Amino acid sequence: MSIESYSPEAEIFTDSGGEDPASDFGDDLELNHFDGLTFSSRYYKLLEERKSLSVWRIRNQFEDALQNNQLVIVSGVAQTGRSTEIPQWCAEFCLSAQFQHGMVVCTQTNKQQAVDLVLRVADEMDVNIGHEVGYTIPLETCCSSDTVLRYCTDDMLLREMMSDPLLEQYGVIIIDQAHERTASTDILLGFLKNILLQRPELRVVVLTMSHVVEKLLGHYGSVPLLNLEACGSPEVVYYNISSKDYFSSAIALIQEIHRTKESGDVAVFFTSEEEVHHAWSIIQSEGPRSVEELDQIRPVILCQSQQGLRPLLTQQVGGMNSRRVFLLTQQQEDLCWTEQSVNFVIDTGVQTKMVYNPRVRAYSAVHEPISRCQADIRRHLCGPTGKCFRLYPEAGLPQAETYPQILDCNITPLVLFLKRMEIAGLGPCHFIDRPDPEGLMQAFEELDYLAALDDDGNLSEIGIILSEIPLDPQMAKALLASCEFDCVSEMLTIIAMLSAPSCFLQPASQSHRKFQHPEGDHFTLINIYNAFKEKQRNQYLNVKTWCQDYFLDYSALMIADTIRLELTGTLNRIELPISEPSFGTKTNTDNIKRALLAGFFMQVARDMDGSGNYLILTHKHVAQLHPFSSYGAQSHKLGVPQWVLFNEYAPSEHNSIKTVSEISPQKFLEMAPLYFFYNLPPSESKDVLQEMLNAEDSRHCSKKQTTNGSIDADRSCAYETQTDKCVIQ
Numbered sequence: 247m248s249i250e251s252y253s254p255e256a257e258i259f260t261d262s263g264g265e266d267p268a269s270d271f272g273d274d275l276e277l278n279h280f281d282g283l284t285f286s287s288r289y290y291k292l293l294e295e296r297k298s299l300s301v302w303r304i305r306n307q308f309e310d311a312l313q314n315n316q317l318v319i320v321s322g323v324a325q326t327g328r329s330t331e332i333p334q335w336c337a338e339f340c341l342s343a344q345f346q347h348g349m350v351v352c353t354q355t356n357k358q359q360a361v362d363l364v365l366r367v368a369d370e371m372d373v374n375i376g377h378e379v380g381y382t383i384p385l386e387t388c389c390s391s392d393t394v395l396r397y398c399t400d401d402m403l404l405r406e407m408m409s410d411p412l413l414e415q416y417g418v419i420i421i422d423q424a425h426e427r428t429a430s431t432d433i434l435l436g437f438l439k440n441i442l443l444q445r446p447e448l449r450v451v452v453l454t455m456s457h458v459v460e461k462l463l464g465h466y467g468s469v470p471l472l473n474l475e476a477c478g479s480p481e482v483v484y485y486n487i488s489s490k491d492y493f494s495s496a497i498a499l500i501q502e503i504h505r506t507k508e509s510g511d512v513a514v515f516f517t518s519e520e521e522v523h524h525a526w527s528i529i530q531s532e533g534p535r536s537v538e539e540l541d542q543i544r545p546v547i548l549c550q551s552q553q554g555l556r557p558l559l560t561q562q563v564g565g566m567n568s569r570r571v572f573l574l575t576q577q578q579e580d581l582c583w584t585e586q587s588v589n590f591v592i593d594t595g596v597q598t599k600m601v602y603n604p605r606v607r608a609y610s611a612v613h614e615p616i617s618r619c620q621a622d623i624r625r626h627l628c629g630p631t632g633k634c635f636r637l638y639p640e641a642g643l644p645q646a647e648t649y650p651q652i653l654d655c656n657i658t659p660l661v662l663f664l665k666r667m668e669i670a671g672l673g674p675c676h677f678i679d680r681p682d683p684e685g686l687m688q689a690f691e692e693l694d695y696l697a698a699l700d701d702d703g704n705l706s707e708i709g710i711i712l713s714e715i716p717l718d719p720q721m722a723k724a725l726l727a728s729c730e731f732d733c734v735s736e737m738l739t740i741i742a743m744l745s746a747p748s749c750f751l752q753p754a755s756q757s758h759r760k761f762q763h764p765e766g767d768h769f770t771l772i773n774i775y776n777a778f779k780e781k782q783r784n785q786y787l788n789v790k791t792w793c794q795d796y797f798l799d800y801s802a803l804m805i806a807d808t809i810r811l812e813l814t815g816t817l818n819r820i821e822l823p824i825s826e827p828s829f830g831t832k833t834n835t836d837n838i839k840r841a842l843l844a845g846f847f848m849q850v851a852r853d854m855d856g857s858g859n860y861l862i863l864t865h866k867h868v869a870q871l872h873p874f875s876s877y878g879a880q881s882h883k884l885g886v887p888q889w890v891l892f893n894e895y896a897p898s899e900h901n902s903i904k905t906v907s908e909i910s911p912q913k914f915l916e917m918a919p920l921y922f923f924y925n926l927p928p929s930e931s932k933d934v935l936q937e938m939l940n941a942e943d944s945r946h947c948s949k950k951q952t953t954n955g956s957i958d959a960d961r962s963c964a965y966e967t968q969t970d971k972c973v974i975q
Contacts, residue, residue, distance in 0.1 A: 279341060280371060280378045280394060289372040296370060299327030304472050305335065311470040312339055312418075316442050317450045319466075321459045322474025323626045328453050329354075329422055330367050336418040336451065337371075337395045347417035347447045349393065353400040355423045355431065357383035360397040364388075367395065385808045400430035404663065405716065411670035412441050417449065424454040424462070425619050429652040429660060436675035437667070439466065457619040457647040465678050478630025480591075487637045492594040493521060495637055497528055500571055503590050504543055510589020511570040513627050517598040517613060522547055522573045529571060542568040576620065591628045593621060595638035599649075602656045603897075604688035606865045607848065609656075611898035617645045650679045657681050658719055661689040662698060665705040666713040695848065695922050696723045714820050715813070717741065724845030725813070726822070731837035734817070735827035736772055740842075742810035743771040744893060744905065749806070750874065752797040760796070762876040765835055766890070766907025768842060770876050772829055775810075778803045839909055842891055843917035849892050850914055851903060852931040858886045860903060862895065863926055869895060872902040889914065911935055915942075 278285055296302065300322070311318045312335075320328060333352045340350055354360040360381050368379040380389035382398040389396055400421075406413065413419060419438065424431055438450050452462060459471065487495045496514055503512055516522050529545040572588065576597045597616050600609040616624075621643055625634040636642075652660070664675055693699050696719055698709030705713070708726070715722040721741050728737035743749065749771075750758065761777065763769035781792050793800040817824055828834045843850075851860035851869065860869050871877050877886055893905035915923070915935060923939075926932050 278372055280337070281373050283372075285372050288369070292370050296327065296331060298477075299331060300474055300477050301327040301331045304474060305331075307472055308332065308335060309339070311472065312336070312449055312451070315470050316446070316448060317438075317452070317466055317469045318472065319452045319454065319459065319462055319469055320472045320474055321454055321456050323455060323476045323622060325626050325629065326474050326476055328474060329363055330370065332451060332453065333395055333397075333420055334367060334371060336420060336449070339449070340394065340417040343417065345394065345417065348413075348415045350395045350418045350420065351403060351413075351416050352395070352397050352420040352422055353403050353431065353434065354397060355400055355426050355428050357399050360399055364397050367397075371395075385805070385812060400428060400434055404430050404433060407437070407672075408663075408666055408670075408713065411667060411672045412445055413448075414445070417447070418451065419448070420451045420453065422453045424452050425458045425648060427458070427648045427650040427652075429650075429655050429657070432650060432652050432678055433660060433663070433675060435462075435465070436677050437672060439676045440673045455619055455622065457617070457622075461647070461678060465676070476626060476630065480625055480628050480630060480632040480634050482625060482634045482636060484640045485635065485637045486639045489596065489638075492596060492637050493525070496592050496594055497525060499592055499635055499637075500529065500543070501532070504569055508589070510628075510632065511572065511587045512590040512592065513572045513574065513588045513624075514592040515594055515597075515624060516573065516575055517594070517596050518575060518611075522575060525573050543571055544568045545571045545573055547573050576616065586629070588628050589632040591624055591632065591634045593624045593634060593636045593638075595621070595636060595642060599654065601654045602685070604656075604682075604685045606862075606867060606895065606897070607656075607688070607692075608895040608897055615643055615645070617648045618643045619647050652677070652681050653679060653685075656689075657685050658689040658692050661686065662693060662705075662709065662713050662719050665693075665699070665709065669705060669710070692848070693719060695919055696720065696845070697919070698723075711820065711822075715816055717745070717813075720845040720848070721745070722845070724841050725817075727844030728838075728841040729817075729822050729825075731841050732825040733828075733834055733837040733841055734822075734824045736829050736834065736838050737841050738810050738813055738817075738824075739772050739775045740768050740838075742806040742813065743775055745809050746806035747799065747802040749774060749799050749802040750797065751799050757796045765839075766887075767876055767905045768838070768893075768907045769835070771905075774798065775803070775806060776829070779807075836913075839891070839907065839913055840917055842907070843909060843913055846891050846893070847914060847918035847922065849895070850909065850918075851890055851892060852911075852934075853886055853888045853890075854930070856885070856888075860890065861929060861931055862903070863929070863931055866927055866929055867895075867897075867901075869901050869903045871906055872896070872899065872904040875904065875906050877906055877908075911938060915939060 276284055278289075304320075308318065308320070320332065322328060329352070333350055336350045336352075340348065352363075354363065360383055364375060364379055364381045368375045371379060373379055376388045377390055377392045379395045380393040380397075381387075382389060382396060382402050384399065384402065403413075403419075421431060421434060421438075424435065435452070442448055442450060454462065456473075463469065463471065485495070493516070496516070500512060500514065514525070516525060526545045526547055529543055532543075570587070576599075593616075595616055596613065597620075599612050599614060601612045602609050615638075621636070628634055660681075667675070690699070690703070693709065696708075696712070698706055698712050698719060700706040708723075711726060712719050712722040715725060717725065721744070725734070725737050725741055728734045758770075761770055761773040763773055778789070778793075778798070781787050781789050790800045793803065814824065848864055849862075851862045853859065854861050854868070858870055860871070861867075862869060871886065877890075887906075887908035889909050889911050890903070890906045891909045892903035892907075894903070896902050896904055911934065915938060923932075923935065
């Protein structure tokens with residue numbers, strides 16, 4: 247049965263007699279084949295708009311390619327309608343087969359982009375969100391048994407593969423934004439090569455830009471390639487500006503654009519959120535000094551790290567005649583696609599990227615040029631009639647495609663996922679770009695330390711449980727250990743607070759001292775969350791006002807609450823016990839530290855000189871307490887703890903350790919694997935621990951000798967100790 251036979255637009259897009267099929271809608275368009283209801287008048291209005299999109303030029307080609315091939319690549323710039331129209335055509339393809347092979351899923355790299363696309367597509371298809379069209383993003387699902395087209399983030403589709411390795415509920419899988427080269431998208435593209443061999447009825451569509459096409463064709467072989475061109479191209483103006491002067495030049499260019507009185511909003515790309523907020527302050531202060539006859543400039547921040555799911559874009563930003571200036575970084579460029587008012591783009595040509603160093607197990611900020619692929623994305627933000635100002639020479643971008651994230655990130659969670667897929671019998675992942683060998687070795691070593699692997703390098707029982715928990719393996723191990731130490735409730739709170747955006751609006755505020763806990767920052771987070779939940783239960787209190795009074799981010803605390811609820815559901819699903827809360831008791835405090843050490847024993851440091859210079863045991867780098875740590879705030883009064891466990895080492899933030907709690911070396915030796923201890927590099931801190939370990943061994947041997955009362959027992963004890971150390975080393 248052909249695709250057209252079930253297409254709502256069949257009468258429009260099927261050629262007959264050389265006449266333009268779009269001249270008449272036809273009677274059979276009155277019923278929507280997806281829900282059986284009559285089309286609304288808005289459907290026909292939107293249909294006329296959709297026909298003007300560039301993507302409609304290749305509809306027949308696309309349908310033929312999809313009918314006759316398992317995999318189709320569509321290349322072209324954004325704002326051509328590909329992310330909204332192609333998924334609908336794929337839904338019609340599945341409908342023509344009565345969904346015998348499954349429904350349609352379309353991945354996105356940004357969760358807000360997924361939601362925005364669902365809103366638009368449901369409107370175009372004239373169906374209800376959450377029914378025929380839905381979405382799945384972290385912490386939120388809006389789908390039903392009637393859903394035939396679903397948008398989701400690429401990491402969520404990866405998690406689905408754990409229970410459905412061949413993705414058998416889908417007839418068509420669309421990988422959108424493949425050019426962004428996220429780690430999850432690359433893993434999906436690698437596994438789909440295997441899945442296509444085992445499921446000949448499956449169809450895969452890859453939407454990308456021209457810079458990545460050659461690499462994809464080399465990966466998949468001879469497959470259909472459809473090129474999609476935009477309707478027109480914006481004007482591009484180059485500037486030969488020093489890489490050190492891009493910020494001031496961008497601010498000056500905003501004012502210059504405003505003085506031209508040309509209509510349209512402005513989008514400006516900076517390297518970091520700090521630059522974005524700095525630019526916002528400058529524009530706000532300079533606004534009143536603008537020429538009186540000109541409209542006001544209204545800066546709008548598009549950074550959403552502290553704002554929950556929807557950025558500040560939705561807030562009121564001035565009158566109808568004011569010119570908006572959207573301030574954003576590379577991570578927020580997708581949030582500007584829905585703004586048709588943008589007529590000018592200022593591209594600074596640089597970005598700040600977080601790169602993972604496996605040797606020190608930490609991310610560092612790297613300032614570098616963007617790729618030509620990223621530059622093309624930015625250029626088309628202003629539409630075919632706009633202007634793009636590039637603050638670099640025409641030959642100033644050395645790299646064509648975006649650097650694969652899988653080469654820059656901590657791949658330990660991905661390696662855990664890959665080992666889980668081996669159990670499912672899916673076979674090896676065919677990487678487009680193989681991860682760095684050093685990163686792979688570090689990932690396997692870390693999983694081995696966490697007892698996630700058995701002696702043969704396969705996933706252990708603990709590893710299988712860790713893969714079921716949607717967390718970084720270290721956090722998952724700490725949560726799993728809390729089940730043994732009866733502190734699950736407290737550990738759920740700590741992990742939820744660490745996983746959500748920071749709840750501190752002004753991290754150095756004196757208002758936070760009320761929540762500080764003497765045992766450390768992890769315990770302070772529990773105090774804040776418990777206080778938040780207590781205020782929520784008070785029906786006479788405005789919780790948002792309370793958060794403002796204490797400079798706490800309400801949206802971040804709500805996200806933490808949602809994460810905690812999801813993790814609780816995961817523990818219930820895999821039947822792990824959840825103990826009753828007992829926060830504040832000495833036993834509970836000790837057990838929380840034991841559970842934290844079970845997962846984060848690789849992140850322990852010792853104060854070398856009593857002044858807050860901490861030597862990190864694993865790589866001997868020296869770091870200081872982050873100034874926002876409760877210990878940092880009170881160190882001048884109480885001194886600093888000698889041994890600490892930390893959540894993050896941040897070389898880019900003044901070489902500091904963040905989220906710190908005091909531990910004892912005895913607890914560290916109790917919880918850390920002995921072979922991890924012996925693999926630590928030589929240091930004074932290791933010598934101190936070794937002396938404690940030797941003393942413990944001596945006490946153990948003396949007790950055994952006294953009990954047995956024989957020389958043979960003494961010799962046996964010494965032999966066991968030596969053998970143990972030799973094997974581990």
